Amino acid sequence: MESVACPYCEKQNHTSNPRIMAACAYCGNRFAEANTGYLELVIIDRGLENAAGVVDDLMAKWRQAGELDRKAIVDRRVELSDYAGPERRLSPALVTPL
Numbered sequence: 289m290e291s292v293a294c295p296y297c298e299k300q301n302h303t304s305n306p307r308i309m310a311a312c313a314y315c316g317n318r319f320a321e322a323n324t325g326y327l328e329l330v331i332i333d334r335g336l337e338n339a340a341g342v343v344d345d346l347m348a349k350w351r352q353a354g355e356l357d358r359k360a361i362v363d364r365r366v367e368l369s370d371y372a373g374p375e376r377r378l379s380p381a382l383v384t385p386l
């Protein structure tokens with residue numbers, strides 16, 4: 289089991305696989321984490337009403353704290369997209385460029 293901090297309420301959640309998008313045990317909002325080797329990515333649920341705003345707030349908070357190896361992105365997995373299928377390439381990019 290790994291311990292990960294919820295990006296919304298900051299409470300610690302225990303998970304066997306932080307890469308899987310799962311709901312926080314405390315606030316119920318969904319998130320995932322992934323480590324690229326040099327960046328710790330926090331993946332925000334794109335179904336959230338203000339997902340892009342949440343990403344901006346997290347990035348600003350981490351910048352201020354000097355946590356420059358952390359990055360928040362909006363989940364863009366195809367199976368959650370309204371554009372799943374051949375037309376998905378027409379979907380506007382919802383993520384912050386890496």
Ligand SMILES: [Zn+2]
Pocket residue numbers: 294295296297298299312313314315316317
């Ligand atoms: Zn939470």
